[in-house]
Amino acid sequence: MKDELRPELDALELRCLSLAARARTREDITREADIARDRIDDAFATATKKLQAGNVAEAIFRAVRMKLIS
Known part of the structure; x- marks a missing residue:
């Protein structure tokens, strides 16, 4: 997933x-x-899907990297 998305x-x-x-x-x-x-x-399920992550931990990582959460 590109950070621009x-x-x-x-x-x-x-x-x-x-x-x-x-x-x-x-x-x-x-x-x-x-x-x-x-x-x-x-x-958690929809956030994981929207972030194209395999699990919640990866979704958290992607959300932090994209500055959606801190």
Whole structure:
């Protein structure tokens, strides 16, 4: 994926990736954000797909590299 391509991640996708980048688990995110686990799972899945990543760790790496999250 070229860095010039900037996928449109929604606020929940960005929030979940940002929290995961700070070592929060899905359970932590559920508690901290008061969002249902299935919505968090969907956010990770769609963010991973939009970033053309193979898993959440790679999605986080790509999002950081593209300066979508810090």
